[in-house]
Amino acid sequence: MKALEQILLQKQRLQQEMLKYMSLRQTSQEDAADLQKRILGCFRSMSRLFSDAVKAEEYLNMLHQLKDENIWKMFTSLLDCATTFNNAWSIRVDLLKSLGEKxxxxxxxxTLSMRCSYLLVNKEYVKEILSAASEQKSIGNTKHISSCMDLLTAISSFFPSLLSGFEEDIIELLKEDNEVLKEGIAHVLSKAGGNIREQLASSSSVALLLERLCLEGTRKQAKYSVHALAAITKDDGLMALSVLYKRLVDLLEEKKVHLPSILQSLGCIAQIAMPIFETRGEEIISFITKKILDCSDDTAKVSADKSEWGDSSHSCLLKIYGIKTLVKSCLPCKDAQVHPGIEKLMDILKSILTYGDISPNMISRYYE
Structure with a gap:
């Protein structure tokens, strides 16, 4: 999968630079020197994506000299994600014919036309992946479902526009009673949600499904769902996340069973919407420090026959999740500045590393 992601990344970069170059070709020639400089900059960037950068830049300069407008029209079509596979293949054949083998x-x-086109990944491919995921769900093949979701996530990360038109299929998969599908689709929406936001706006069920995963799903589902909510809703999800945030904080005291996912959701909200988190941040920090990290509390109590730090006990995991939430609350993704709570967090971490607990008076069984 890492290899595929690298291929898609290079493909994305090449397409972006090619589109930039195509746009510059249409630019007015008023400042020819500046225009030429920008074009050469595009060529330099594109050439680095080929094995022989020097030769590639030379060829790009030669290509720039071609006056046949049909060639550039064909390149424009190849760079359009709406072009079907069959049409793209025919266009590429015609493009090469217009040049001639000699x-x-x-x-x-x-090579250039293959790499900058949508022949490798396209809307038909996305449709097949969605269909395959649905079929594998019926069969119950979790491994194949996971593979489908991995492919779809990779595509949505680099070419989110390819998911446009498949909103209903995506929603239906999110509704399925399958944990792998829920996690995968939430991940896909976190990547491509911004590109299909308007189409998803007509379906109120998407936000509700994602909110439920934030409250009751696995930690991965919660993480992806928070980011998906921010992506698919207006104003970067501020309104949707505000409503979700209130429910999460209220549930801290009421509901112990879903604490891992609730803590995950709170941490993610802190990272992407710090102003929302700060409205009740003190309550969350107090809950984590007093009810989770403090060993004397029942929430974090460990069974007598288990070493607190010797296995992945429920208590130990809760402490890890609590610490992660505290760390995220001090590390927003945007407008990162020195957070006022960073010193308190450092004191907590120092105590845990020194004494095995939040307080020097509460030595863990590991040291007994």
Whole structure:
């Protein structure tokens, strides 16, 4: 999967630079020197994505000299994500025919047209993945479902526009009673939600489904769902996250069974919407320090026959999750500044590392 992601990343960069170059070709020639400088900058960036950067830049400069407008129209079509696979293939064939096999740019254009087109990944491919995921769910093949979700996540990370038009299919998969599908689709929406926000706006069930995962799902589901809510709703999700945040904080005292996912959701909200978190941040910090990190409390009590730090006990995991939430509350993704609570957090971490607990008077069984 890492190899595929690298391929898609390079493909994305090449497309972006090619689109920038195509736009510059249409720019007025009033400042020819500046325009030429910007075009050369695009060529330099694109050339680095080829094995022989020097030769690639030379070929790009030669390509720039071609006056046949049909060639550039064909490149424009290849760069359009709405172009179907069959059409893209035909366009590429016509493009190469227009040059001729004996043209010195033939091999380079063959490679360039393949790499900047949507022949490798396209809307038809996305449709097949969604269909396969649905079929595998019926069969109960978790491994194949996971593979489908991994592919869809990779595509949505680099080419989110390819998911446009498949909103209903995505929603249906999110509704399925399958944990792998829920996690995968939430992850996909966290990546591509911003590109299909308007189409999803007509379905109120999406936000409700994601909110439920934030409250009752696994920690991964909660993490992806918070980011998905921010992506698919207006104003970067401030209103949706505000409503969710209130429910999460209220549930801290009421509901112990879903604490891991609740803590995860709170931490993610702190990172992407610090102003919301700060409205009741003190309550959360107090709950974590007194009810989770303080060993004397029943919430974090460990069974007598288990070493607190020797295994992944429920109590130990809760402490880890609590610390992670505290750390996230001091590390917002945007406008990062020195947070006023960082010193208190450092004191807590220092005590835990020194004494095995939040207080020097509460030595863990590990040291007994």
């Amino acid at each position: 043209h010195e740019l033939y091999d380079f254009v063959s």
